[in-house]
Amino acid sequence: MESATHRFRVRRQDQPGSAPHPSEPAAEWRQEFPYVWSEDEVVTRRDTLYFLLAGSGALCLATGTLALIGKLSEGSPRKMVPVARVGELAENRWKVFAYPDEYAQGILIHLPGKGLVAYSDVCTHLSCAVTYQPESQRLYCPCHEGLFDAATGNVLAGPPTRPLPVIELEEHQGTIYAVRMVLR
Numbered sequence: 001m002e003s004a005t006h007r008f009r010v011r012r013q014d015q016p017g018s019a020p021h022p023s024e025p026a027a028e029w030r031q032e033f034p035y036v037w038s039e040d041e042v043v044t045r046r047d048t049l050y051f052l053l054a055g056s057g058a059l060c061l062a063t064g065t066l067a068l069i070g071k072l073s074e075g076s077p078r079k080m081v082p083v084a085r086v087g088e089l090a091e092n093r094w095k096v097f098a099y100p101d102e103y104a105q106g107i108l109i110h111l112p113g114k115g116l117v118a119y120s121d122v123c124t125h126l127s128c129a130v131t132y133q134p135e136s137q138r139l140y141c142p143c144h145e146g147l148f149d150a151a152t153g154n155v156l157a158g159p160p161t162r163p164l165p166v167i168e169l170e171e172h173q174g175t176i177y178a179v180r181m182v183l184r
């Protein structure tokens, strides 16, 4: 039967950093898997904290960089497409036009007292086409009753969460051109 003294010795040897007394036999596991604590690279709490802080900082930096890149790429390349003649649309009238190519469409509105504004007519929810409601000066999506402010393109109601992309306009010699689509 194992004596209490021997059990105590074995327990002491298991303590990190403890070395068996020269006169004591080393525990069996220590003989099979010798481990020298003095040669171990101990990771302190300070090291761990430093690592976590450095990791968080790197993550923040990467997120910010990606957001900046995303922001810079939100504007589509400049492409001039004639969409109307000056004076063609009376106040509170609207029309659709192909932009930036024949597969996509914009909506041009003459807002009372504000002039011409243009947006992509593709609803930011599930891509149905929006129409202008002159009586409320809102853009309406019939699919799920999404509503957008015609002055800003911002969402007023319904499931869409993002505003309509703005189409920038320029006038040259009596013609209104769509020049760029800006995602927001």
Ligand code: FES
Pocket: 123, 124, 125, 126, 127, 128, 141, 142, 143, 144, 145, 146, 158, 159, 160
């Ligand atoms: S597609 Fe426009 S509200 Fe759903």
